[in-house]
Amino acid sequence: MTFSGKKAIRYFLAIILxxxxxxxxxxxxxxxxxxxxxxxxxMLTEESIAELxxxxxxxxxxxxxxxxxxxxxxxxxLGYSYHLHSPVSAIILSRMKWTLLLAIPxxxxxxxxxxxxxxxxxxxxxxxxxxxxxxxxxxxxxxPPYFLSLLFxxxxxxxxxxxxxxxxxxxxxxxxxAHHLMLPVIVMTLFSLSRNYMIMRGSVIQExxxxxxxxxxxxxxxxxxxxxxxxxxxxILPIITLLALDFGFILSGALFIEIVFSMxxxxxxxxxxxxxxxxxxxxxxxxxxxxxxxxxxxxxxxxYSRIDPRVRWQ
Amino acid sequence: MAGDFNRVASCKxxxxxxxxxxDMRGLRIAxxxxxxxxxxxxxxxxxxIFAPYDPWNRFEPFLAPCREHILGTNDLGNDILSELIYGxxxxxxxxxxxxxMATLIGTLIGLxxxxxxxxxxxxxxxxxDVFLMxxxxxxxxxxxxxxxxxxxxxxxxxxALWWTSTARVVRSKAMQIRETSFIECSRSLxxxxxxxxxxDILPNILHVIMPKFLLTIASAMISEASISFLxxxxxxxxxxxxxxxxxxxxxxFINGYWWWxxxxxxxxxxxxxSLVLMGFSLEEREEETMRIE
Numbered sequence: 143m144t145f146s147g148k149k150a151i152r153y154f155l156a157i158i159l160x161x162x163x164x165x166x167x168x169x170x171x172x173x174x175x176x177x178x179x180x181x182x183x184x185m186l187t188e189e190s191i192a193e194l195x196x197x198x199x200x201x202x203x204x205x206x207x208x209x210x211x212x213x214x215x216x217x218x219x220l221g222y223s224y225h226l227h228s229p230v231s232a233i234i235l236s237r238m239k240w241t242l243l244l245a246i247p248x249x250x251x252x253x254x255x256x257x258x259x260x261x262x263x264x265x266x267x268x269x270x271x272x273x274x275x276x277x278x279x280x281x282x283x284x285x286p287p288y289f290l291s292l293l294f295x296x297x298x299x300x301x302x303x304x305x306x307x308x309x310x311x312x313x314x315x316x317x318x319x320a321h322h323l324m325l326p327v328i329v330m331t332l333f334s335l336s337r338n339y340m341i342m343r344g345s346v347i348q349e350x351x352x353x354x355x356x357x358x359x360x361x362x363x364x365x366x367x368x369x370x371x372x373x374x375x376x377x378i379l380p381i382i383t384l385l386a387l388d389f390g391f392i393l394s395g396a397l398f399i400e401i402v403f404s405m406x407x408x409x410x411x412x413x414x415x416x417x418x419x420x421x422x423x424x425x426x427x428x429x430x431x432x433x434x435x436x437x438x439x440x441x442x443x444x445x446y447s448r449i450d451p452r453v454r455w456q
Numbered sequence: 457m458a459g460d461f462n463r464v465a466s467c468k469x470x471x472x473x474x475x476x477x478x479d480m481r482g483l484r485i486a487x488x489x490x491x492x493x494x495x496x497x498x499x500x501x502x503x504x505i506f507a508p509y510d511p512w513n514r515f516e517p518f519l520a521p522c523r524e525h526i527l528g529t530n531d532l533g534n535d536i537l538s539e540l541i542y543g544x545x546x547x548x549x550x551x552x553x554x555x556x557m558a559t560l561i562g563t564l565i566g567l568x569x570x571x572x573x574x575x576x577x578x579x580x581x582x583x584x585d586v587f588l589m590x591x592x593x594x595x596x597x598x599x600x601x602x603x604x605x606x607x608x609x610x611x612x613x614x615x616a617l618w619w620t621s622t623a624r625v626v627r628s629k630a631m632q633i634r635e636t637s638f639i640e641c642s643r644s645l646x647x648x649x650x651x652x653x654x655x656d657i658l659p660n661i662l663h664v665i666m667p668k669f670l671l672t673i674a675s676a677m678i679s680e681a682s683i684s685f686l687x688x689x690x691x692x693x694x695x696x697x698x699x700x701x702x703x704x705x706x707x708x709f710i711n712g713y714w715w716w717x718x719x720x721x722x723x724x725x726x727x728x729x730s731l732v733l734m735g736f737s738l739e740e741r742e743e744e745t746m747r748i749e
Contacts, residue, residue: 435591
């Protein structure tokens with residue numbers, strides 16, 4: 143079996159496993175599966191309960207339910223939210239773009255800043271200034287993202303009034319949205335930066351002990367030249383895979399940051415669904431996030447085999 | 457001649473001092489982390505001695521810091537300092553429980569994959585790759601939403617999800633060690649596979665597992681704080697994440713009662729930091745010794 147074939151099977155299995163888990167959770171949990179599928183606090187009469195049970199196929203044997211579940215997935219039907227009175231897929235679609243608007247710029251900024259600062263920190267790891275910087279980044283690394291955003295929100299928005307307090311927009315113009323997004327993006331960037339920074343720093347420390355680095359110095363190259371011409375290329379490889387895995391992490395971080403900044407993206411959708419026990423929305427969100435994370439991983443794998451010739455020849 | 461010898465000796469001494477200092481430098485950071493961690497651990501173990509009040513006791517609500525209540529009281533009138541001290545318990549229990557389970561699973565999977573290789577390796581690493589891709593926080597949220605929140609459950613789910621990176625590291629180390637000659641010796645002496653794995657290979661990778669264990673505790677603690685912040689925490693126990701959640705949803709944040717949300721946040725950061733410092737410096741020392749070899 144080829145390298146890519148093996149990988150493809152793993153991705154396929156991951157998707158199957160997670161979707162099946164999603165099928166099993168509401169049916170295996172204590173309580174009536176109907177309540178688990180509709181969400182609690184939905185008031186229904188006896189007749190409509192029987193009717194819904196038949197409509198959702200809960201009176202069928204499990205394997206037929208499983209097939210019906212997959213049929214729904216392939217027609218992008220993620221169920222109906224009785225709390226928000228609309229199909230789950232439509233709700234998620236309208237919320238997801240806001241979350242991506244927050245997550246993707248932070249992911250890119252965090253990757254660029256994190257790798258560069260981390261590379262420099264690893265190169266001069268004994269320098270006092272760099273040590274201070276590393277300590278600072280380590281503090282951010284150890285802080286839950288929502289606490290960091292609470293601190294920023296309090297200091298910069300409450301006390302100094304530099305940024306708006308909540309939401310994605312108030313007037314809706316591009317400038318207004320950018321102004322609202324600024325602070326959450328800064329927090330998210332710091333958060334993603336801290337992770338890339340620590341990995342890149344370790345990676346550079348490891349690489350700089352190699353013989354090719356010593357050879358570059360013997361050739362007469364200067365410090366930063368060796369770092370960016372030779373070491374950087376090798377040290378950045380772990381980051382590429384990590385970025386994809388981190389995509390899920392960043393997305394989860396974005397959920398919490400949205401809650402603190404009261405932004406109407408996926409995070410608040412999930413938070414509200416939690417408070418009202420709106421299970422269809424919770425499950426749908428979980429599925430969509432999973433599919434996004436798995437595709438990000440697939441993308442990273444393809445990219446990796448393009449960049450690193452050693453992988454291509456395997 | 458003697459002078460020459462002396463010079464050689466003194467040169468060696470400085471070399472040794474250099475190596476020792478290098479060692480000490482890594483250790484100093486680890487030691488700082490250990491001290492910080494021990495402080496938190498002692499606070500958690502003897503909460504009833506250190507806490508001035510029972511955290512469920514009610515006093516006048518929304519008190520600012522004063523002599524009787526050093527960090528004031530919350531909306532229900534609970535003493536915040538006492539809540540803070542008792543809150544360390546949940547963090548540590550969840551962190552340790554999850555990390556213990558994750559490390560156990562990860563070590564076993566890594567050992568078997570690395571030792572047997574072949575089909576076993578393919579299957580186990582395939583499973584690891586699949587688990588690596590599951591978005592963990594959303595899965596924990598959804599499971600905790602369906603089941604009634606309890607901190608044992610949160611620890612259990614995290615333990616079942618977080619063994620992947622340990623498994624990978626243990627596998628690559630086990631693959632290295634299985635090629636060494638002392639393993640070959642054991643094999644030719646006729647020891648069973650299980651004996652070789654657990655008495656020959658395992659002791660030689662404990663130093664890799666240890667930092668991973670510490671870092672897993674750290675991430676479990678951060679996640680517990682996040683889950684509690686969403687209101688999915690155990691209602692029978694006070695936890696730091698929950699305190700921040702209450703401060704955020706019940707007006708402590710908007711009114712600027714910093715004594716309500718700042719201390720629990722700092723406690724989370726410091727306890728995570730203590731573990732990360734130990735974990736990172738142990739990992740770095742490991743790399744240093746590898747290079748000297």
